[in-house]
Structures are given as structure tokens and as C-alpha cells.
Amino acid sequence: MEILALILLSVGALVLLKNRVTGIIICTISAFLVLEHNPFLALITVLAILNMASLTLLKWKSHLTLPILMLIATIHAFKSNDLAVLIVCFIASSVPTYVLILLSDELKPDTGIKYITFMVLATVLFIFGLINIDSTLGKVAFIVGLALEVGIAPFHIWVPDVFEEGDSVSVAVIASLAKFVPFLIAFRFLSLDKITFLLIFAFSAVSMLVGNVGALTSKKPERILAYSTVANMGYVTTTLAVLNPIAFAGAFIQLLANSVCKVGFFTALKDGANKVQSYILAFSMIGVPPLLGFWGKFFILLSLINSNLLILAILLVVNSVISIPYYIRLANMYERGESLVVSAIVTTCVLISLIFYPTPIYEGVVCWMR
Amino acid sequence: MIWIILLLSPIIFSIPTAIAWYLFRKNLAFISVIGLFISTLLAIYIYQLPDSTYTYNWIPSLDISFTFIVDYLSRNMGVLTTFIALLIGLYSLEYMKHDYRIGWYWFFFNTFTSSMLLVVYSDNLLSLLIGWEGLGLSSWALIGHWFRDDDELSYVGVMGRKVWKLRMFWSPSFAGWRAISTIRIGDIPMFFAIAVIFALTNNLNISTLDWYQIFNILGVSGTTLLFLAFLMGPFTKSAQLPFSEWLMTAMTGPTTVSALLHSATMVAAGAYLFMRLSWYVEPWNHHELETVYTIVLLLGLISAFYGSLVGLACRERKVLLASSTLSSLGIMFAVTSLSFWFGRVAIVLAFLYLVVHALSKATLFLVAGHLIHATHDRFHCKVRNMIPALIVTLIATLCLSGIPPFTAYWIKSGMEKLLHHLEEFCTLPLILFLLTSIAYSASLGKFLSLNFLKGEEKEILLHREILMPFSYMLMCLTLIPLIAYVIRLEGLDLSSLIVGIVLALSYVVGVIKPTWESKIGKVLNDRLYLMALNDLIVPGFGKLLVAISYYLDKAVDLFAHSVIPEMFENISNAIRSVQRRRITRYVEFVIALIFFILLLAGWFEWRF
Numbered sequence: 018m019e020i021l022a023l024i025l026l027s028v029g030a031l032v033l034l035k036n037r038v039t040g041i042i043i044c045t046i047s048a049f050l051v052l053e054h055n056p057f058l059a060l061i062t063v064l065a066i067l068n069m070a071s072l073t074l075l076k077w078k079s080h081l082t083l084p085i086l087m088l089i090a091t092i093h094a095f096k097s098n099d100l101a102v103l104i105v106c107f108i109a110s111s112v113p114t115y116v117l118i119l120l121s122d123e124l125k126p127d128t129g130i131k132y133i134t135f136m137v138l139a140t141v142l143f144i145f146g147l148i149n150i151d152s153t154l155g156k157v158a159f160i161v162g163l164a165l166e167v168g169i170a171p172f173h174i175w176v177p178d179v180f181e182e183g184d185s186v187s188v189a190v191i192a193s194l195a196k197f198v199p200f201l202i203a204f205r206f207l208s209l210d211k212i213t214f215l216l217i218f219a220f221s222a223v224s225m226l227v228g229n230v231g232a233l234t235s236k237k238p239e240r241i242l243a244y245s246t247v248a249n250m251g252y253v254t255t256t257l258a259v260l261n262p263i264a265f266a267g268a269f270i271q272l273l274a275n276s277v278c279k280v281g282f283f284t285a286l287k288d289g290a291n292k293v294q295s296y297i298l299a300f301s302m303i304g305v306p307p308l309l310g311f312w313g314k315f316f317i318l319l320s321l322i323n324s325n326l327l328i329l330a331i332l333l334v335v336n337s338v339i340s341i342p343y344y345i346r347l348a349n350m351y352e353r354g355e356s357l358v359v360s361a362i363v364t365t366c367v368l369i370s371l372i373f374y375p376t377p378i379y380e381g382v383v384c385w386m387r
Numbered sequence: 388m389i390w391i392i393l394l395l396s397p398i399i400f401s402i403p404t405a406i407a408w409y410l411f412r413k414n415l416a417f418i419s420v421i422g423l424f425i426s427t428l429l430a431i432y433i434y435q436l437p438d439s440t441y442t443y444n445w446i447p448s449l450d451i452s453f454t455f456i457v458d459y460l461s462r463n464m465g466v467l468t469t470f471i472a473l474l475i476g477l478y479s480l481e482y483m484k485h486d487y488r489i490g491w492y493w494f495f496f497n498t499f500t501s502s503m504l505l506v507v508y509s510d511n512l513l514s515l516l517i518g519w520e521g522l523g524l525s526s527w528a529l530i531g532h533w534f535r536d537d538d539e540l541s542y543v544g545v546m547g548r549k550v551w552k553l554r555m556f557w558s559p560s561f562a563g564w565r566a567i568s569t570i571r572i573g574d575i576p577m578f579f580a581i582a583v584i585f586a587l588t589n590n591l592n593i594s595t596l597d598w599y600q601i602f603n604i605l606g607v608s609g610t611t612l613l614f615l616a617f618l619m620g621p622f623t624k625s626a627q628l629p630f631s632e633w634l635m636t637a638m639t640g641p642t643t644v645s646a647l648l649h650s651a652t653m654v655a656a657g658a659y660l661f662m663r664l665s666w667y668v669e670p671w672n673h674h675e676l677e678t679v680y681t682i683v684l685l686l687g688l689i690s691a692f693y694g695s696l697v698g699l700a701c702r703e704r705k706v707l708l709a710s711s712t713l714s715s716l717g718i719m720f721a722v723t724s725l726s727f728w729f730g731r732v733a734i735v736l737a738f739l740y741l742v743v744h745a746l747s748k749a750t751l752f753l754v755a756g757h758l759i760h761a762t763h764d765r766f767h768c769k770v771r772n773m774i775p776a777l778i779v780t781l782i783a784t785l786c787l788s789g790i791p792p793f794t795a796y797w798i799k800s801g802m803e804k805l806l807h808h809l810e811e812f813c814t815l816p817l818i819l820f821l822l823t824s825i826a827y828s829a830s831l832g833k834f835l836s837l838n839f840l841k842g843e844e845k846e847i848l849l850h851r852e853i854l855m856p857f858s859y860m861l862m863c864l865t866l867i868p869l870i871a872y873v874i875r876l877e878g879l880d881l882s883s884l885i886v887g888i889v890l891a892l893s894y895v896v897g898v899i900k901p902t903w904e905s906k907i908g909k910v911l912n913d914r915l916y917l918m919a920l921n922d923l924i925v926p927g928f929g930k931l932l933v934a935i936s937y938y939l940d941k942a943v944d945l946f947a948h949s950v951i952p953e954m955f956e957n958i959s960n961a962i963r964s965v966q967r968r969r970i971t972r973y974v975e976f977v978i979a980l981i982f983f984i985l986l987l988a989g990w991f992e993w994r995f
Binding site for chain 1: 955956958959960962963965966968970973974976977980981984985988991992995
């Protein structure tokens with residue numbers, strides 16, 4: 018089915034050059050071709066389609082296929098258990114962002130070089146570490162690669178600049194869809210020993226603190242979102258210290274919540290959003306109960322407490338509290354939306370996450386834990 | 388039914404006065420006295436009822452009920468209370484005729500009486516508490532009756548005098564506040580003690596409480612603590628040391644109030660409650676209570692000694708009487724606590740002393756009120772042409788001071804006998820008691836002498852009062868037949884007769900030489916500066932608390948409003964300052980970090 022989807026996607030890329038609307042429809046169909054009977058993967062599909070929809074704000078044409086390509090790679094990675102296939106999926110879900118970061122309204126090669134330099138370094142370390150995952154050196158290289166790839170402090174150094182200077186809709190893809198596969202591979206192949214545990218512990222704690230405290234005094238919304246992404250990666254990284262099904266579910270629900278809200282915020286930066294939408298997004302990021310952001314943090318906390326990692330749990334709660342002021346400030350920065358399609362779609366997505374009872378999502382995630 | 392009328396008739400009959408006194412002043416006040424009269428009749432009726440308890444359901448689910456008890460203590464005390472209240476009520480009709488708050492006065496006067504009756508007759512600790520709190524409220528209202536603080540006559544102490552930081556004069560409103568605040572300090576431990584008693588036994592009736600059970604559960608130290616907590620109520624109510632100051636400044640109220648306060652209500656309530664408790668606890672059967680009763684004995688004797696010494700040196704009429712009241716209350720407490728060693732006879736003695744003291748002290752206060760009324764001076768000064776008052780004062784002081792053929796002598800000789808047989812503390816209690824008695828009778832002699840025989844003379848303005856002399860004369864006359872009642876107690880004894888003669892001598896000395904300037908006298912007149920506790924130490928402690936909480940508050944403010952936000956701001960700026968937008972610096976940073984981590988991992992792998 019994935020082969021069919023890829024063929025259809027290449028057809029769609031060609032059609033896009035001629036006719037945008039038809040091309041978008043073909044791309045959407047190819048996205049639905051890989052749709053599994055699983056609520057979590059369905060939500061990722063919805064996320065990819067939202068990314069594609071937000072990318073329509075750029076003037077280019079065939080770049081709209083890239084999020085669908087990433088989607089296919091991500092979903093295939095979920096199904097696969099083979100090291101080589103996973104490496105391919107990792108590259109396939111990471112490389113399209115190199116292109117996307119260069120596609121801004123005015124060309125900024127500086128930003129692209131910043132991003133691509135660190136991504137290449139990250140990919141090399143990641144794959145090197147993945148192949149030598151049994152040795153200490155391999156594990157360390159793998160974790161450092163992961164940190165560079167998704168932007169975990171103290172390897173977050175490229176994140177604020179890239180997020181600020183890049184075009185916000187392409188940054189939205191980097192902040193959302195590109196984060197799944199690295200963590201999936203980490204959950205599949207990482208095994209804990211002392212040094213791994215210490216590294217993960219230190220990285221997650223530093224990442225939460227740096228992200229949230231850094232965001233407190235940032236002025237530009239892009240920078241706030243960048244630091245918020247760092248903080249969220251910190252929350253997700255804590256689960257790597259646990260590595261059990263609940264942690265897995267927590268990590269991916271948190272990733273999904275983070276992605277949805279980041280897509281919403283970044284798209285709204287370009288397109289505007291009204292106060293209600295921005296506040297709903299902010300509340301989801303803070304973790305106000307019925308919203309998706311709450312369930313992510315809830316499962317992460319549950320797994321941490323079950324594994325007696327109380328220090329990390331307390332740090333997480335404290336950091337969630339620290340994050341409240343800047344999220345509210347961020348929500349206040351959005352003056353008014355011109356009621357454009359994308360922000361509306363984003364808001365609908367958050368509302369859907371509101372309606373979902375967490376159990377099906379939880380089960381949808383957990384079944385991929387091998 | 389009879390109980391409801393007894394308890395409520397004074398209040399109900401005072402309501403017309405309270406509401407509409409300014410329409411027909413005098414007539415309505417008369418109605419309040421009718422209420423008191425009805426209560427008196429009922430109390431006399433109750434007097435001849437057999438010993439029994441009357442139970443009326445109140446909170447059935449908790450098994451709490453209004454229980455009224457008729458026994459030796461309550462039937463006598465009830466009659467005494469209502470009788471004295473009635474006479475003082477009659478007196479007040481004239482004394483308070485031109486007051487600016489007649490309604491307030493009568494309502495709280497009668498509430499005072501009712502509350503006292505509830506305390507006297509109720510067997511249930513919870514209903515007793517209602518009366519107890521009613522006493523506190525009414526005492527606040529009546530002591531601060533002249534709330535405008537505009538009449539110099541209503542103050543206590545020399546106006547404008549200051550010793551170091553102490554203001555040595557007290558206004559009525561201040562005194563009212565001091566009274567209620569002091570009393571509350573004692574009430575709160577008492578509440579908790581009652582709660583503990585209820586929690587342990589599920590029963591609040593004093594007469595049927597299972598004390599053995601409490602003693603078994605709590606043990607010796609627990610019982611001691613429980614009793615001391617409970618007795619904090621009576622101690623503050625009866626102004627034992629160190630809570631005595633409110634009693635002295637309570638003289639700012641109208642004299643009738645002082646008379647009622649110092650004879651049969653309020654201060655007597657504390658001593659009465661202790662007697663009633665001892666009557667049913669039967670401390671002579673419980674060795675656990677030795678510490679408690681020893682403490683009460685010593686505290687009572689020391690208070691008595693202190694009171695009598697202060698009485699010797701006082702310059703104000705009413706304050707002299709107040710300090711002698713303090714002395715008598717100390718004696719009551721001490722003698723009641725003797726029941727631990729000698730059984731119920733000690734309680735009976737203390738109670739008889741309470742009766743005699745109540746009647747004579749009320750008389751003396753009424754006389755003092757009349758004198759103040761006539762001379763418009765609250766300090767001692769000589770008056771002429773008030774022969775009835777002179778005779779009445781003579782009889783009352785003689786009866787109270789314990790001079791041989793008169794009433795208190797027989798009681799005091801009984802007390803001396805008990806103290807003589809007390810082996811525990813050598814002769815210390817007996818010596819304290821004798822010294823107290825000597826100073827006490829001398830101070831009463833001084834009262835008589837300075838007001839009628841010696842001192843500077845003052846013009847008097849008599850307003851042809853009838854009810855005022857009538858009521859104190861009547862009250863004084865009841866003291867004489869009491870001799871016949873108490874004379875059965877003890878036969879004549881040589882040693883007590885000698886003591887009696889010594890007392891008489893000291894009384895005569897007090898009459899002949901009432902004033903003697905000395906520094907000690909001045910200090911005693913200032914009541915050993917005990918008011919520093921109320922006016923400096925406790926408020927100082929409060930001020931200290933306020934200051935501490937102020938600085939804590941400041942610290943919290945500083946911490947929450949400056950330190951934490953600035954700290955976060957600085958950290959945040961430091962975190963953001965890494966971002967310089969220079970890719971070469973970034974790459975250097977990342978490579979260095981990677982190698983650092985690899986080194987760390989290698990070191991870690993090598994060590995562990």
C-alpha cells in the first residue's frame with residue numbers, strides 16, 4: 018500500500034506543477050492510502066494533512082508532497098521492526114525538512130546552512146550510534162545524535178535561530194512531523210544502563226529548565242515557540258529513562274499534542290488567529306485537563322511515578338507551572354485572525370483532541386511498542 | 388416550667404426597660420425589679436425542695452440535656468444570688484435614676500442575674516457554659532457601662548498619672564475590654580477541658596460523671612493537666628493571681644454593678660464552680676489530684692495575701708473593697724482545696740464563707756456607692772451625718788473580718804483548725820492564712836475609719852434617698868441571724884479565740900491609725916505593678932508578634948516579588964545570551980560538547 022501511495026504521490030507532484038487543487042487532492046488521497054485502522058496513526062495523518070494545508074501558504078508548488086512523504090516514512094517506521102528499514106525511514110522523514118527550511122518567501126541560505134549542518138552531524142551520530150547501539154560509545158553517540166536531531170538542550174543551540182529566521186510554516190513541519198521517527202527508533206533500540214540513564218536524566222532535566230526559563234523573557238513569538246519546543250522535547254526525553262508502555266504512550270501523545278499546537282501557532286503567525294483559538298492552543302500546551310496536552314503530561318507523569326523517578330516528575334510539574342506565564346503571554350500576542358482556513362483547521366484539530374477519550378489513543382500508541 | 392420562669396423572668400421583665408426606657412424612665416425600671424422579685428420567690432420555693440435533679444432534653448442525639456440540680460450548694464447559692472440581686476436592684480432604682488443608658492443597664496443587670504442562676508442550678512456542663520459566657524458578656528457590658536469615659540468619677544486610678552510606661556488610670560471602656568479579654572484567656576482551656584470530658588465519658592452532668600473512668604484513661608499527669616485547664620476558667624473568673632487586674636479596674640462600672648459582681652455573681656461563680664466540682668469529684672478518694680489541689684491551695688493563699696496587702700494600702704473606696712474581695716476569693720479557693728485532705732467539711736466551710744462574704748461585701752459596696760453618690764469623690768474622705776451608713780459599715784466589717792462573736796469568726800476558726808491539722812507543708816499555709824486575716828481585718832478597719840471617722844472632711848449632698856439605705860440596711864440585718872446558723876459549726880477554742888483577739892486588735896489599729904505614709908505602701912497601692920502584665924508584657928508580646936510577622940511579610944514580599952522573578956530573568960537572559968547567530972560559534976560549541984560528553988562517558992566507563 019505504501020508503494021501505491023508513493024507512486025500516487027509522485028503523480029501528485031507532477032500534477033501540482035500544472036494544477037494546484039487537483040494535486041492537493043491527489044496528495045491527500047495518497048495520504049489516506051496509508052491510513053491504518055488505528056486512531057493514533059490517523060491523528061498523525063491528520064497532522065500531516067494539516068502541515069500540507071499550511072504549506073499552501075508558500076508560493077511554491079510541488080513542496081506540498083513533502084509532508085506526505087514524511088508521513089509515509091513515519092507510518093512505515095511504526096510498522097517496521099527492521100534496523101535498515103528504520104534508518105531509511107529516519108532519513109526519509111528528516112531530509113524533506115532540509116528542503117523545506119530553504120523554501121521561505123525571501124531566500125535565506127544562512128538559516129538553511131545552520132539547520133542542515135547540524136542535521137547532517139546529527140544524522141551521522143544517530144546512525145553511527147544506532148549501528149553500534151551495544152557499545153557505550155554507540156549509545157552515547159546515539160543519544161547525542163537524537164539530542165541534536167530533535168533539539169534537546171544543551172544541543173538545542175540551532176533551534177531558536179532556525180525557528181526565528183525560517184519561514185514559519187516550514188518550521189511548523191520541523192517542529193511537528195519530523196520529531197516522531199527519532200523517538201520511535203530510540204524506544205525500539207535503546208536499552209538502559211548507567212551511563213545512558215544518567216545522560217537521559219541530565220538531558221531531560223536541563224532541557225525542561227532551559228526551554229521554559231529561556232522562553233520566559235523571550236520577546237518574539239517564534240523564539241518563545243522555539244524554547245517551548247525545547248522544553249517539550251525535555252518532557253518527552255524523560256520517558257526514555259523509563260522505557261515501558263505507559264512511557265511510550267505518554268511520549269507519543271505528548272509529541273502529538275506538541276505538534277498540533279506548534280502547527281497551529283506557527284501557521285497563525287503567518288496567517289493570524291483569534292484570541293479564542295490562541296488561548297485554546299496555549300491551554301493545551303500548558304496541560305489544562307480536557308485538552309490533549311494534559312493527557313500527554315498525565316501519562317508521562319504516571320510512568321515516572323510508577324518507576325519511582327519522583328525527581329523527574331516533580332521537575333516536570335514545576336516546569337509546567339513555570340511555562341504558564343509565557344504561554345499566556347504568547348496567546349495574548351495574537352491580535353486577531355482573518356478567519357483563514359488553516360488556523361480554523363488547526364483549532365478544529367485541537368477540538369477533536371478535546372473530544373477524544375484518551376483510551377483509544379493510548380491503545381493506538383501502545384500497540385506499536387515492541 | 389418553674390426553671391424557665393426562674394431563669395428567664397429577669398430577662399423578660401427587663402426587656403420593656405431595655406426597649407422603651409426613655410419614654411417612662413422610672414416606672415419601667417420598676418418592672419425589671421419585679422422580674423428579680425419573681426426569681427427570688429421561686430428560688431425560695433426551690434430551697435425547700437428535696438435533693439434531686441430535673442432533666443429536660445436538649446440535644447437528644449448526643450444525650451445532652453438541660454439538667455438542673457437541687458442540692459446543698461445550689462439551693463443556698465440560688466437564694467443568696469436572687470436575694471442580693473433583688474436588693475441591689477431596689478438600690479439601683481434610685482442610684483441609676485439619672486443615668487444616660489438605663490435600658491442597657493437593666494437589661495444586662497438582669498441578664499447577669501439570670502446567667503448566674505443558670506450557673507448555679509445547672510448540673511450539665513454545657514448549659515453551665517451558657518451561663519458562664521452570659522456572665523462574661525454582661526460583665527463586659529456593665530463594667531464598660533459608662534462607655535463615654537467622660538466622667539472622672541468612673542475612672543480607676545489617679546488621672547494622668549504615669550509610672551515609666553504604664554498609664555496608671557483606667558477608663559470604663561478600657562476596663563470592660565480588659566475584663567472580657569482576661570476572662571476569655573481562661574475560658575478557652577476550659578472549653579477544651581469540657582470537650583475532653585465529653586469525649587471520654589459521653590456525659591456532661593457533673594453529679595453523675597464517672598471520674599474513675601477519666602482517671603483511668605488519662606493517668607496522673609493527664610488528669611492534672613485536664614483539671615488545670617478546666618480550672619483556668621474559675622481562676623480567671625475569680626481573678627486569682629496573676630489574672631487579678633481586671634477585678635481592680637472593674638471598679639469603673641456603677642457601684643451597684645461592683646456590688647453584684649463582687650458578692651454573689653461573677654467572681655463567686657468561679658469559686659462556686661470549684662466547690663461544686665470538688666463536691667462531686669470527691670477528691671479525698673482520688674490520689675491523682677494531689678498536685679492540682681496543692682497548686683490551688685498555694686495559689687489561693689498567695690492571692691489572698693496579696694489582696695489583703697493591697698487592700699491595706701488602697702486609697703480608693705471601691706478598689707479597697709475589690710482587693711479585699713480578691714483576698715476572700717483566695718481564701719475560698721484555698722479552703723475548698725483543703726477538701727482533698729479533710730473531705731466535704733472544707734467545702735461547707737468555704738461555702739459558708741462565700742455566703743457571709745457575699746452579704747457583707749454587697750453591703751459595703753452599697754454603702755460605698757451611697758458615699759460616692761453623696762460626696763462625688765471616689766477616694767477616701769470623711770462624711771458626717773450618715774449614721775445609718777456608719778452603723779451598717781461597722782456591722783458588716785465586724786462580721787466579715789472574723790472578730791470573735793460575729794459571723795465570720797466561727798467560720799475562720801474552723802478553717803484555722805483544718806489548716807492546723809494539715810501536715811504537708813509545715814505551718815506555711817496556716818501562717819499565710821493568719822497574716823492574710825490580720826491584714827484583711829486591718830484594711831476593713833481602715834475602710835470604716837477613713838470614711839466615717841478620720842481623714843479630710845467633705846461636703847455631702849443627700850438627695851433624700853429612701854431605697855438606698857433601706858436595701859443595705861436590710862442586707863446587713865441578714866448577717867446577724869447567720870451567726871446562729873454558723874455557731875453550730877465549731878465550739879469555742881482557746882487558740883482560735885486568741886487569733887480572734889489579735890484580729891480585733893488589728894482592726895482597732897486599722898481604725899485608729901488608718902494612714903501611714905511609706906514607700907512600701909505606695910508600691911502596694913500600685914498593686915505591686917501587676918498591671919504591667921496586662922498593659923506591657925502581654926501587649927509587648929503581641930507587638931513583638933506583629934513586628935515579626937511584619938518582617939516575615941516583608942521577606943516573603945521581597946522573595947516573591949523581587950528575588951524569584953529577578954533570578955529567573957537573569958537565568959533566562961543567560962540562557963538566551965548563547966544565541967549569537969554565528970554558525971561557527973555554534974559548531975564549535977556543539978563539537979566541544981560532544982567531545983566533553985564522550986570524555987565523560989569514557990571516564991565513567993573506566994571508573995565503574
